[in-house]
Amino acid sequence: MQRIGVFVCWCGSNIAGTVDVKAVSEALGREPGVVYSINYQYMCSEAGQNLVKDAIRDQKLTGVVICSCSPRMHEATFRKAAASAGLNPYMVEIANIREQCSWIHKDMATATEKAIILGRAAIAKVQLNAPLTAGESPVTKRALVIGGGIAGIQTALDVAEAGFEVDIVEKEPTIGGKMTQLDKTFPTLDCAACILTPKMVDCAQNENITIFSYSEVQEVKGFVGNFRVKIKKKARYVDETKCTGCGLCTEKCPQKKVPNAFNLGLDTRRAIYIPFAQAVPKVATIDPDYCNMLKNGKCGVCAKVCTAGAINYQQQDEIIEREYGAIVVATGYNPIKLDNFEEYAYSQSPDVVTSLEFERLTNAAGPTSGTLLRPSDGKHPHTIVFVQCVGSRDTSGCGKPYCSKICCMYTAKHAMLTREKYPDTDVYVFYIDVRTPGKNFDEFYRRAVEEYGVHYIKGMVGKVTPRADGKLSVQASDLISNEQLHIDADLVVLAAAIEPDKTARSLGTMLTASMDTNDFFTEAHPKLRPVESPTAGIFLSGVCQGPKDIPETVSQAGAAAAKVIGLLAKNKLTCNPCVAHSDEWMCNGCSSCEKVCPYGAITYLDKEFRMPDRTVAIRRVASVNEAVCQGCGACTVACPSGAMDLKGFSNRQIMAEVDAICKE
């Protein structure tokens, strides 16, 4: 029989406000095996921890139950306290009477009853606990950054700067991400390329950074400190080591009608291309969907003109396997598709553009060399209507329920720059709210209104109708003066909501990193651990975690780097001793556990057994590699005979908890 101590925490009024903590400690004190039961205001405080330590020594406790907050919060704290008092830390169980009880109930009587039941379950479990000893696992001192936008670049640079190796995997032919497509950046209006491209070059030149461009993560195995990742390097049909980036092939290629993705299809490029002048790596890529040579074997112009002999039509996808200690997700975003917003006539008129397309139309490296011209007739637009919140803050189901956060500011930027360059244009901005929290943000917006005379109108655009004369008839409402407006516009710019990149969902599955309903990665704690995924060793950088502007992305990227550096600086990680083990006498050797193990921790051995009838039998049995097992418990569920069990969470312990809860 264990000698169990029960410690009921008030958590100030967090628990005590709804749960009668005195009644709980009294009731649990009467449970079999409990020799000591007490309640205290803040059990996690030093004084509270001392209560636990003293009781362990004085009462000779063999097991401890803390009724407090979630074990995610303070399990480690109390395990440490127990260890310092000489008790095995795995003899501590937490009953979560805060998140799972006091916070979700209003009635004190029922909440108290439930707290007692939860305490009883923990007592029932600790009765069956056994001391466990944690092992250690090594740390691979290399980080993987998935996504080479500004978030990934900044994280990679910071980690590399600390002396660790970093690989960047970027699915496009060049790193740089969305920021390369922008013109100016708010609120200081410096040119995006001017501040980004030096960082891209730094990445290429840093000897600790390896860039896998035009590559995708295909498989992730392992766990914190010891990830094994398969990277698919897609065939670009150009030998990266030979190509000098001279660009001759991209001029001579006869296939001229390829929509230029970098300019969002506003112009065309060749089948062999370098996305933009400052691309890193500056290496050409052949688009297999358009290349005549790859499609029907007729052409070969690029190979003829390439003096470096870099063209290789036979190139195949290559799988590279690398090991990492930490993985940073920096997969970024895309503007949403506007199929659900036909009222804005985006698909009907080339003069209705998204804000990102507007960036390209005003960018010196864009299709119009920076002169703002209408895509339909190449004429200068005189009336421009900006529509905010296209698909953002939309609870109708057509768009996204969240605020995309960056649109208010970039729209103010677009409006201001348009008025600055073309004072003869009338600029209207339709908004629900203007949101400008950020350093120098509101000042920026006010400048647009006050100095540049942009017409800000609170209200939404109801319909945009392309007219035969080329104008766009914009119907809108002005909520402040309560009137209907009709504007004849030359150009309509839609601030489309942003959403996580489509690859995020499958990547989240590969990494077993949790995501929210909008496919943004979830952070381990929204306030206190904002750059870590709940999955150990996975870190979050940039918009993949939630909408952000560039300053915020860069700070978060640096924060993620700091966490990665903290991890990689360790030589050893303490393993979780709550791992699976197999009772060989019961094992059928059926391989169910091996198939479900996400970590590859289970192997099978043919082992000799002396059977009860004194014969010797060779039996196939499962064997767990404890250094690799992460204690997820999938095998224990798959095992038909119950041979597989989890230390610290054995089937018996869980059944004991269930029985304690169901007991009348």
Next chain:
Amino acid sequence: MQAAMISRAKELLQGGQVQRVLGWKTGEFVYDITPAVFQSVEELEAEFVYNDFCGNNLSKYLIKESRQPGKVLVFLKPCDTYSFNQLVKEHRILRDNVYVIGVPCEGKTDGETLKAAGVRGILGLQAQGDRFLVETLYGSQELEKAQALPERCQNCKSKKHVAYDELMGEEGQVLQSGRFDMVEKLEAMTPDERFNFWRGELSRCIRCNACRNVCPACSCEKCVFDNDNSGVAQKAAANSFEENMFHIIRAFHVAGRCTDCGECSRVCPQNIPLHLLNRKFIKDIDTFYGDYQAGEDTESRAPLTNYTEGDVEPSIVYQRGGN
């Protein structure tokens, strides 16, 4: 067919290709067929039978037989080969030690089914097309197969052998059967009706363990119900409701591995339609993860121990109103 099987078995036994033969022999009554191992030609000639009562699935016996010295010859009907494959897949049967001869099957009846159809004093049985000619103490009696075959054979899922070293007779096809019709009826019930249906059926259980002992998927080294440490062993004894849980737990244990051979319902002395529990799982697996037939091969991964991104989310249960 029986004569041909005996002759082939003798050949293999005498040639030394196999050391034992796993087949069937008749028990006290003509319809009491039991699985049997034959070590010699004499034994084969004296006792080996293959007739319309040989419903027993022999696959499970290979777990033990394939671990004996030498090679064992086994005769498997189409539906038995699914169980065979599943057990090979789970490394329970050592494939190399078994020589499989696939034998045709036009449906196997049993004493219980014939008695339920009103036949008494059974002395013999002969199939004639879609009819059975039953010889009884009181003279001959003709029955339509539709009336005289158990449900599992009326809804035969396959006449194709999915595993064999040698085939006797013609190879059949996988069939379209109405085997999920009754499951659909149960699904259409209200939860209360369904609960009462199962309470009624399972209340007859006498815990003889026949269903478990015959089930090819129930082949654990030590069954959880015999293991005091499993935490469910006592689930059969606490009260009548917990006793019913025996079958629910068993259905969960064989989920994704059950080939729907129907042996559980065949051997139940209380005529509980146990196969319906398994079929519900099979139907759900088909719906949620794409058509899957356990035992169809020895390589493919089973949906319940395999994860793909296309898998349904658990919320499907809520969307379907708890069904």
